[in-house]
Amino acid sequence: MSEKIKQFIRKNRQYIPLTATALLIVIAYTVGAILYPGMRNPQVFLNIFKNNAYLLVSAVGMTLVVLTGGIDLSVSGVIALTTVATAALLRDGMNAWLVIALMLLMGIALGATMGSFIVYLKAQPWIATLAGMWFARGMCFFISDDAIAIENRLFDIISRVKILFPGITEIYTGLGRPAPYLSIPVIVSFLIFFTGMFISRYTRFGRTIYAIGGNEGRNEESATLMGLPVNRTKLLVYTVNGFCSAVAGIIFSIFVTSGHGLYADGLEMDVIASVVMGGTMLSGGVGSVFGTLFGVFILGLTQTLIQFNGSLSSWWTKIVIGLLTLLFIGVQSLVARSKGWGKKTEMMSPEAAKQYRKKLWLRRVGVVAGVAVVSLSIIFVPRITNQEGAGQATQSIRCELKEYRREKAEEFLRDGAIIVYERNGGSNCIDEIYAIYPDGLIVGDNGEEIIEKQVTEAEIELLMAGILDYGWFTDELYDTWHVPCGQCYGYYLTVVYEGQEKTVTGVDGGTDAPALFWQAISLVKGIVPKFDTAS
Amino acid sequence: MNRDKVSRVISRITQNRLFLPILALLLILLFDAIFIPGFFRIQVRDNDLYGRVIDIMRNASTVMVLAIGMTLVIATGGIDLSVGAVMAIAASVAAIMMNPTIIGVQLPPNLMKFINDPNFTYSPLWEVILVTLIVAIVCGLWNGVLVAYMDIQAMVATLILMIAGRGIAQLITNGVRIQIFYEPYAFIGQGWILLPFSLYIVAILFAITWLITRKTAIGMFIESVGINPKASHYSGINEKRIKLLVYTFSGLCAGIAGLIASSNIKTSDAYNIGKTIELDAILAVVIGGTAMTGGRFSLPASLIGALVIQAITTTMYALGVPAFALQAIKGLVVVLVILLYSEPFKAFLNKVTSEKSHQP
Numbered sequence: 001m002s003e004k005i006k007q008f009i010r011k012n013r014q015y016i017p018l019t020a021t022a023l024l025i026v027i028a029y030t031v032g033a034i035l036y037p038g039m040r041n042p043q044v045f046l047n048i049f050k051n052n053a054y055l056l057v058s059a060v061g062m063t064l065v066v067l068t069g070g071i072d073l074s075v076s077g078v079i080a081l082t083t084v085a086t087a088a089l090l091r092d093g094m095n096a097w098l099v100i101a102l103m104l105l106m107g108i109a110l111g112a113t114m115g116s117f118i119v120y121l122k123a124q125p126w127i128a129t130l131a132g133m134w135f136a137r138g139m140c141f142f143i144s145d146d147a148i149a150i151e152n153r154l155f156d157i158i159s160r161v162k163i164l165f166p167g168i169t170e171i172y173t174g175l176g177r178p179a180p181y182l183s184i185p186v187i188v189s190f191l192i193f194f195t196g197m198f199i200s201r202y203t204r205f206g207r208t209i210y211a212i213g214g215n216e217g218r219n220e221e222s223a224t225l226m227g228l229p230v231n232r233t234k235l236l237v238y239t240v241n242g243f244c245s246a247v248a249g250i251i252f253s254i255f256v257t258s259g260h261g262l263y264a265d266g267l268e269m270d271v272i273a274s275v276v277m278g279g280t281m282l283s284g285g286v287g288s289v290f291g292t293l294f295g296v297f298i299l300g301l302t303q304t305l306i307q308f309n310g311s312l313s314s315w316w317t318k319i320v321i322g323l324l325t326l327l328f329i330g331v332q333s334l335v336a337r338s339k340g341w342g343k344k345t346e347m348m349s350p351e352a353a354k355q356y357r358k359k360l361w362l363r364r365v366g367v368v369a370g371v372a373v374v375s376l377s378i379i380f381v382p383r384i385t386n387q388e389g390a391g392q393a394t395q396s397i398r399c400e401l402k403e404y405r406r407e408k409a410e411e412f413l414r415d416g417a418i419i420v421y422e423r424n425g426g427s428n429c430i431d432e433i434y435a436i437y438p439d440g441l442i443v444g445d446n447g448e449e450i451i452e453k454q455v456t457e458a459e460i461e462l463l464m465a466g467i468l469d470y471g472w473f474t475d476e477l478y479d480t481w482h483v484p485c486g487q488c489y490g491y492y493l494t495v496v497y498e499g500q501e502k503t504v505t506g507v508d509g510g511t512d513a514p515a516l517f518w519q520a521i522s523l524v525k526g527i528v529p530k531f532d533t534a535s
Numbered sequence: 536m537n538r539d540k541v542s543r544v545i546s547r548i549t550q551n552r553l554f555l556p557i558l559a560l561l562l563i564l565l566f567d568a569i570f571i572p573g574f575f576r577i578q579v580r581d582n583d584l585y586g587r588v589i590d591i592m593r594n595a596s597t598v599m600v601l602a603i604g605m606t607l608v609i610a611t612g613g614i615d616l617s618v619g620a621v622m623a624i625a626a627s628v629a630a631i632m633m634n635p636t637i638i639g640v641q642l643p644p645n646l647m648k649f650i651n652d653p654n655f656t657y658s659p660l661w662e663v664i665l666v667t668l669i670v671a672i673v674c675g676l677w678n679g680v681l682v683a684y685m686d687i688q689a690m691v692a693t694l695i696l697m698i699a700g701r702g703i704a705q706l707i708t709n710g711v712r713i714q715i716f717y718e719p720y721a722f723i724g725q726g727w728i729l730l731p732f733s734l735y736i737v738a739i740l741f742a743i744t745w746l747i748t749r750k751t752a753i754g755m756f757i758e759s760v761g762i763n764p765k766a767s768h769y770s771g772i773n774e775k776r777i778k779l780l781v782y783t784f785s786g787l788c789a790g791i792a793g794l795i796a797s798s799n800i801k802t803s804d805a806y807n808i809g810k811t812i813e814l815d816a817i818l819a820v821v822i823g824g825t826a827m828t829g830g831r832f833s834l835p836a837s838l839i840g841a842l843v844i845q846a847i848t849t850t851m852y853a854l855g856v857p858a859f860a861l862q863a864i865k866g867l868v869v870v871l872v873i874l875l876y877s878e879p880f881k882a883f884l885n886k887v888t889s890e891k892s893h894q895p
Contacts (some may be wrong), residue, residue, distance in 0.1 A: 071690075117870070121877035124827045126614075130814055131869035138863020145859065261859065269698055282691050315705035322699020329687050329695075476858060488710070508712055522714050522802060 017279040017331045021294045024324075028301055036308040042180040048300035050182065053189040054079070054248040054255065056296045058271045059278075060196040061244025063292045064237050066275050067200070069213040069220070069284025070118065070125035072238065075245045076267035077136030078110055080260070082249025084140040087148035087259030096154035104246045110136065111242015115235040129238075133268070140261025145475040147260035150253060158184045159254045185251040192247060196289040208233045213284025273321050274299045277328050298324060401425045401490040401507065405433055408445070409494055413501075417443075418464065420494040421524045425507075434528045436460060446531050453529035466523045467495055470516040472502060477520070479505045480513040491521055549884065552824050552831075555875060556839040559822065563846045571853050583727040587849060595845035596733035597622075597792040597799075597809075601816035602823070602837040603737075603744050604788030607781040609820050612761040612829025613682060613689030615782060618789040618816055620700025621674045622809030625793025627704040629667045630713035630803030632658040633720060653718040660719050668790045674700065675786015676779070683778035693782075697813070704805035713803045724799030733795045737838075740791065744784075745834055754832075757781060761829025815844055822872055844868075 009016075032039045049056070058075050065072045082103050089099045110132060117128040162181035172179035200206035211223045212230055224230045253259050272282075278295030280287025302320050306312045402424045409420040412435035424431040432446045440460055442453045471477060472495050494503040506513035506521075548554055567574040567587075577586035601618050608615045633656045656663070674696060681692035715721065726732035748754030759767040760774045767774045789809075796808050821827065822843050823836030847868055851861050874880055 117873055121873055121879065123873040123877065124821075126827065127818075127821060127869060128873060130818070131866045131873065133866070134862045134869065135866030138860055138866060141857070141859030142863065269694070272694065273698060276691060276694075281688075283688050313705070313710050315702040315710060318702030319699045319706065322695045322702065325691070325698065326695045329691055330685075508710070518712055518802060518804060519800060522712075525714065 017328060018288075018291050018294065020331050021277065021279065021291070021298065021328065024327075025294065025297060025301060028298075028305065032301075032305050032308065039304070039308055043178070044304065046180050046182055046186075048297060048304055049186045049189070051255075051303075052296055052300040053183070053185040054251040055267075055270060055274065055299065056189040056293065057192050057244050057251060058248040058267070059274050059292045059296050060193050060289055061241035062271045062275050063278070063280055063287065063289050064196065064200065064209055065125075065241050066272075066280050066282055067209050067213045067284055067287060068234055068237050069216075070234070070237070071272070071282070072114070072129045072241050073126065073268050074110070074114060074129040074132035074136060075241070075248070075271055076264040077133035077140075078107055078242065078245035079249040079252055079264040079267060080140050080262070081110075081136040082107065082246050083253040083256070083259035083263050084143045084148065084261055085259070086250060086253045087150050088143050090150055090152045090155070091148055096152050100250055103250055104243060107242040107244075107246025107249070108239055109242070111239040111245070112235065114242070115238030118238060119231045119235045125238075137261060144259075144261075146478075147258045150257045150259065155254055155257065159257060163187065185254060188247065188251065192244065193289065193293060200289050205233060205236065209237060210285055213286075215285060216281075216283040219285065270299060270321075273325050276325055279328070279332070281332065401488070402431060404492040404503070404505065405431075408433055409435075409492075409503075412443075413494070413496060418460075418496045419467075419524065420492075421521075421528065422492040423489045425489045430531075432531060434524075436463070436524075436527070442528055444529055444531065449531070451529050451531060455527060459527065463523055463527055464495075464497065467520045468497060470520045472504075472520065473497070473500055477502075477504050477514055477517055479503075480517075481505060481507060491517075493517075493521060493524060552833045553836050553839065556823050556836050556843060559843050560839055560846060563843065563850060567846075567850055567853070571850070574853065583729060587853065589731065591842065591845050591849045592734055593731040594849070595841045596731070596737050597796050598812065598815045598819055598841040598844065599737045599838050600740060600788050600792040600795065601785075601812065602819040602841045603740055603834060604781075604785035605816045606820050606823070606825055606832050606834055606837040607744075607748070607757055608689070608785045609817070609825050609827060610757045610761045610829055610832035611778055611781050612764070613778065613781070614693065614817065614827070615678060615785045615789075616690065616693040616813050617674065617678060617696035617700055618785065618792070619809035619812045620697050620704065621671055621786055621789035622793035622796055622812065623701050623704035623805045624674060624707065625667045625671045625790040626797035626803040626808045627707040627713075627805050628670050629663050629720070629794060629797060630715055631707055632663045632666060633715060633717050634713055653716050656717040656720070660717075663720065664794065667794060668787060671786045671790020671793065672783055673786070674789070675783040678786065679779035679782030682782060683775040701805065704808075708803055708805055710805070712805075715797065715801045715803065721798050721801055724795045724797070725801075733799075736791065736795065740788070741834060741838065748834070753777075753780075758829075758831055761832075815841075818869065818872075819844055821876075824876070 029039070029045075038044065058079070062072060062075065085106065086099055086103055089102070090096065114128050114132045117123045117131075118125050121128075161184050163183065163186075164179055164181050169179040198206075200209060208223065208228045208230070211226070211228055212220050212233060215222070220230055249264075252264060256263065274295035275287075275292055276282060276295065277298050278287065278291035278293065280291060299321060302324070303317055306314070306316050306320075404422060409422070412420050412433075415435070416437060417435035418438050419436040420433065421436070422431075422433040430446060432444060434442060434444045436442050438457065438460055440455045440457050442455065444451045444453075488508045491506045491508065492503060494501065504517055504520075506517050508518075571587075574587050577584050577588065579585075601622075605615060605618065635657050658666075678693050678696060681687045681695070682689050685692070722732060723736070724733055728735070748757065756767070756772050756777050759770075759772060760777050764774045767777075792812075793808065797803050800808075819840035820832075820837045822840030823833055823838075825832040825837065844865075847865070848861060851864060852858075856864070
């Protein structure tokens with residue numbers, strides 16, 4: 001019996017990483033559903049696909065690229081460019097279908113260009129697509145510096161249509177609860193997913209992809225000698241990925257109903273991570289489009305779990321994804337190693353074989369222990385920090401971020417203040433507003449007391465010059481806002497200079513505000529007086 | 536006869552590894568000299584030198600430091616994507632050591648009021664630097680162990696730290712940007728002794744690395760591992776240890792770069808410090824002519840590569856090109872680099888030089 005199981009496992013060895021992934025998904029979701037009753041709602045499950053439709057589309061294209069042993073870093077740039085171009089063309093009144101067709105053409109053209117660099121100029125995929133990413137992202141800002149809102153009937157319809165499940169819907173309406181639904185982008189993403197699966201498994205093109213990437217990406221020459229169209233296939237793979245990026249970009253713009261050059265920043269790493277977690281080896285030749293679905297799902301599930309937990313900060317997503325990637329690579333390398341074990345001992349003397357087995361056994365235990373430690377830490381580390389953070393979490397609930405005290409600020413400005421700065425929130429629930437006057441007077445008001453400080457006019461001039469130096473009145477500095485944020489502060493800074501007035505808002509602890517904003521804030525922070533009661 | 540000699544000299548120069556990077560740098564500087572008046576003007580203020588050219592070198596210093604470590608990693612046929620994240624970790628560790636109140640360490644009340652004082656630090660400077668660099672070295676060791684002893688591809692192994700590292704950096708500071716008030720620390724990135732202090736750090740690091748790789752056998756070992764790890768193994772080189780060494784060293788370089796970057800902006804900005812800088816560092820190495828597949832490397836060429844990138848950036852700013860357009864131009868520059876190093880172009884270059892030498 002156990003012999004049979006062993007044989008079964010040996011036969012289906014390549015599915016072990018994927019099975020591990022699937023198991024992990026089931027366990028993680030079950031644990032989540034037990035801890036957070038909200039997760040039992042089927043809509044939460046469907047939302048993972050809904051919110052990550054663009055990721056799935058992009059990951060399918062990336063899987064094909066990675067299978068040839070290449071990589072495509074340009075996806076996030078192409079996605080951002082697609083959103084901006086779509087929004088700009090729609091704003092100018094172009095037909096929505098035409099816009100979509102144009103975007104797909106643009107993605108194909110960009111992908112083909114990068115592909116031909118890689119194929120004909122023998123450029124490293126890494127470098128060529130990096131150039132593509134920078135180029136595409138730069139181009140976004142030639143079209144528009146600001147985010148452009150999308151107001152279009154077709155896009156509106158696509159984003160609002162709910163696809164219900166016949167049969168299930170009736171049960172839910174009978175219970176008087178909203179029925180679970182999917183959206184059109186999810187259907188599109190699954191269409192592309194199934195097409196990708198079909199292409200990679202059952203077409204000549206797909207099998208050539210595996211042939212090129214085989215033997216850890218060193219198989220290109222063998223594939224050429226076998227008479228396979230290596231160049232054409234590689235070119236086509238990057239073109240297909242360009243197409244997928246464009247589709248992902250359109251889905252993304254439907255998702256956020258706007259276009260901006262800063263969207264999808266760093267998305268390529270999420271895409272690559274989900275491909276790796278789906279069991280595809282970055283060296284090429286091993287893996288499947290099918291597995292990528294699991295990778296994308298795990299990424300979405302991690303985000304969902306962290307959202308439901310509530311007290312965990314957003315950066316835990318990154319740490320967990322990193323650890324999960326490590327876990328899957330651990331399993332992969334275990335599988336890859338166990339492949340060679342039997343063969344090697346055949347040629348050895350019994351004595352040496354015994355020693356070799358012993359060594360391997362130790363190694364195997366080592367790898368398993370490593371994997372176990374990592375998975376345990378995934379489960380326990382968040383829990384430990386959770387307990388530590390419990391006290392703080394209750395405290396921070398009382399400390400919601402407040403709106404800008406605009407009337408107060410206007411009052412200061414009418415008095416002739418040139419800089420008004422407010423920060424509120426934090427673990428101590430402060431709310432401080434400062435006004436800085438050109439003659440060097442600084443007034444601070446925290447709602448309970450008013451403090452004053454006098455500095456020289458030169459210092460104020462220096463401060464103003466510094467803020468202007470950061471490009472205060474340019475588009476480099478823009479408003480951002482994010483909640484929840486834990487124990488963070490909200491910052492507001494209004495600057496008046498030569499008749500111009502501009503206010504920029506930001507919340508710390510997040511990832512969205514421009515770096516220059518924080519530098520401007522730190523300049524102001526350095527000069528204003530401190531309240532004794534606060535911090 | 537004489538002409539033959541000349542053409543031989545020419546082909547020798549064009550064959551030199553430093554030829555293309557230096558040519559690129561000279562072309563950019565020539566462009567600046569013609570189109571941007573006062574580009575090379577250098578001012579003396581308080582016995583220190585200021586000017587655009589100095590700015591280029593100063594701003595390139597973080598990428599130069601990273602490029603030194605990255606060159607060795609790429610020479611072994613690997614890649615280190617995690618340098619940016621390690622920089623962020625280093626900056627967070629340094630900031631938290633100087634001002635630990637952010638993570639809830641209670642200072643005695645008599646110290647508390649000095650927390651924003653430019654002369655106050657919780658831990659002495661040498662301790663801050665030492666611990667930061669040790670943390671960075673541990674990050675490098677982690678990469679090295681994964682690549683050398685767990686046989687994970689370099690790109691994946693360092694991708695893990697690249698993704699998780701930035702989260703860890705934010706975890707260390709609890710997601711808060713910590714402002715650094717301590718003036719002596721700011722000297723690392725902002726100080727000048729005739730030239731910007733960070734340039735001396737680059738120079739010392741470069742000198743030490745150059746001596747170690749070129750005056751001992753280590754450089755040769757690194758190249759041989761990059762060309763053929765198996766053959767190196769059979770010829771008695773401990774290729775695993777060499778790999779461990781270069782990743783650890785790259786971690787150290789990232790730590791130093793993190794110190795420079797955070798002291799330069801006087802904040803530990805876990806999200807923004809070193810963001811996408813790994814791409815710049817790798818690009819610098821590629822412009823320097825070190826092949827991504829490993830093998831022969833040149834440290835000075837990588838440094839020039841870093842300067843080329845920064846020179847382009849500074850030139851564009853001086854011309855008034857908006858910051859956003861810069862990325863598109865950077866992309867085009869990479870395309871140019873690809874063209875210059877591509878086989879067809881090399882064949883063309885060879886043809887030109889050999890035609891000259893065959894003329895009667």
